[in-house]
Amino acid sequence: MDNTLVHKTATGAIWATIDRFGNMALQFIVNLVLARLLMPDDFGAIGMLAIFIAVSQVIIDGGFGNALIQKKNPSQTDYSTIFYWNIGLSTVMYSLLYAFSPYIAIYFKMPILSDVLRAIGLILITTSIISIQTVRLRKQLAFKTIAITNLGSYITASGLAIYLAYIGWGVWSLVLLQITSGIMSIILYWLQTRWHPSLTFSTKTICSLFSFGGYLFAAGILQEVCKNLQGIIIGKKFSATQMGYYSQAYKLDIVCSYSIPQVIVQVMFPVYSSIQDDKQKLIAILSMNIRIISFLIFPLMGLLILIAEPLINALYGEIWLPCVPYFQILCIGGLFACLQNINFYAVAAVGRSRNLFLWSFYKWGFLLAALLIGINWGIYGLLWGMVLSSLNIYLINAYLAFRFVGISIIHQIINILINIALTFIAFTLAWTINSYFNLHFIIISMIFTLSYLVLAYGFKNKGLFESINLAKRLIK
Template sequence: MGLANDFKKGIFFSALGKYSNVVIQLIVNAVLSRILTPEDYGIVAVVNVFLIFFQMLVDFGIGPAIIQNKTLDKNDIKNIFAFSIYLAIFLGILFMFLGYPISIFYQDDVYIPISIILGICVVFYALLVVPQSILLREKKFSSVNMITVLANLLSGLISIVLAFAGFKYYSLIIGNIVKAFVMFLVFFLQSKVKLQFKTGKESLMKIYSFSKNQFAFNFINYFSRNLDKMLIGRFMSPSAVAYYDKAYQVSLYPNQTLTNVITPVIQPIMSEYETDKQRIKNVYLKITLVLGIIGVPLSVFLFFSASEVILFLFGNQWGNSVMTFQILSVSVWVQMISSSTGSIYQSANRTDLLLLSGVLSAITNITSIFIGVYFGRIEYVAIMIVISFGINFLMNNYLLMYRLFESSYAEYFKVLIKPFVIGAIQLIGFLLLPYLHYSVFINLFIKCGLFVILFIIGILVTGQIKLFKGIISKQ
């Protein structure tokens, strides 16, 4: 019962935190999207691509390595934290100067002052890695999630106030800095990690073999996940980036509300069973079943409700995001299931396979993005991204089922039969739904109602009603 209880406790607090954060983000985005212009969002979307890159650099694979390695003592933690301080200062200063090459690449000097300000944000994101990982290692999921909720709430409120005051895109940037600072400060106080400036090579070597593969995967995955926005911003326009980014971000909401509730608790709990491959495989297949049952029908719903979702959330000025979101919605279920695989590799201490999956995914993603950008429309980029996600899904599960678990596709895809049956019921229902002539809100309300009814019918037909009484049962 220990494993089951750990999962249920972790998922409960993770869900509480994630759902709170998503509600906050939806409200803040709904307000800001009606104050700021697509051009404002486009400028921030461009610089966020580089901010995400530096957030990946500041982690350096240290976070997952701290969670996985149970031999680290307090002295090791202090040494690793000292290293992260020097890394934070170096990367923060580096980011401040990054605005100059960015401004040359995008032919706009606006990125110079933005990068200088966001250098502060990079420092705080680097400093919070170790304290946050300590709390996750100790399975303090409630603390981590509540702190994140608090940071997002303060960040959102400040961004809205600044947007009303006419700060334009700076309202988003300053809000991000506030979020990073609050998270670092509270994580640091909660974790009680000791501050020192002397680091130790021995401590770093304890996590090197794990963190090097994790870092390499993050590095490769970054480019395969963000090259689309970089190239759209360079060869199309800031507005095109904004429309694409808005659609892409909404397509990630199911991950934020559903998948990301489960995945943060997988490695902290399953790292204790890294040699028990059968147990890890059983957990992965159960997670796949749960995410598939939710994700496949949700993809169908979002495809048929794309216009209502975008216009309801952000207003009529974001109509150019609708078709892109409709295309990306096809891959929602794939993204949901795939997002859990990284934690499975980590739990089995196979970051070498994680790295290999990242390399293969990067090849398909980058190739697809270049093809989409070549055709000159964000819709073509979205189509190619969906194709790439599908290919990566097959390759990733080959590595898991054949290389890690020594099983087969047959065992894996057998789990997806019932989710596809539920998805087929949704598809038939929405195809039979007549054209609705009401307001955006009424149309969305009707389609949401139909989705719920068809979903209930689906889980009854497939006999999966008991699944939602206990996601993870006794192993």
């Protein structure tokens, strides 16, 4: 990678990290406050509707966002066309959600869900209005503007949500959190970016971009349906309370297992696309990313499994302790989930979206089968089915990266197994010490972390030294 690209990538990584972790910290704090003001049923209601919003957003994007990023020199006509397309499609999708919301409420046997879905569905329109602004900024690696805008909008919305929860608005405080955040994002993005759509629309643009983005679009729909399918099953098969416990455990797991990988994916996809013709350079960068992510995320997942009960009690209170085993099982799946998108976007960057789409049928078919089989053993069986599916998806994406990028699957697995082994040793040591002395979870965390770092240094783990070098580069 040349010096200019290194500088832009490093700067982008800094601001993408600020954006991701700043928002993550804010969401985490706000969620802690709201969890003590609201009931599990309130979170469960939002969790039941997540699939409808997620799938609608994928349909609206249509894969065009990533297609514009992957395209080397998109024109003003390209941007304007997709802008108007997104606005029109978001209006259609919101109308459909509005019309079918009573039937969705009947399915879950919760009448309030009809009004909740009609309100929260407005974020489809707010997201579409800023879609091209965010695409252009990502393509330019202008993550500073994205970070400032996202943080500003969420700070404003969270203040309102906490106040509404405090005065007893219940689930509506969660609804207005998302709507207000969307409205503020529109205001801030349009104030900070100078791009405006032209009065032009090209069907040729739609067709050409869909040739790439269309497969990502279809794969994205399958991914969102299957990723949120467990919410529909839990909400229907069990109760809103159990859905609330699952939702809280899932959100905490996502924060921990996806935050660092998402920062890297967000920054590296434009970089992957810019060097898609240089396979050796692409393989080198992809390999380094896998080593860094597994080095950082694997011990984090192990530590969270170890201290899950005292951690959740300290953060959310005793009322949320039933979600502890849910969280621990999800963390096991997080070991593999954290690496899925790294391989996925490397394959997408070299223009193999069609192959990603075709293989997605197998990946998500496996998940559906795992969920349907696992549900026979209750909610825990369903969660273990998710873990097996997470491993399966990683292996498929690793195979596709080997086939189309050229990175060795064996090489990936060796790097991963090294970090799993170090995590297991540190986990066993910390667990043994705690079983004898029953220490505070902060002390146990320190013992675990120190043990892991000493082991990594002793075994000359590449991930350790690459993480240090990356941190130094970002600081400079």
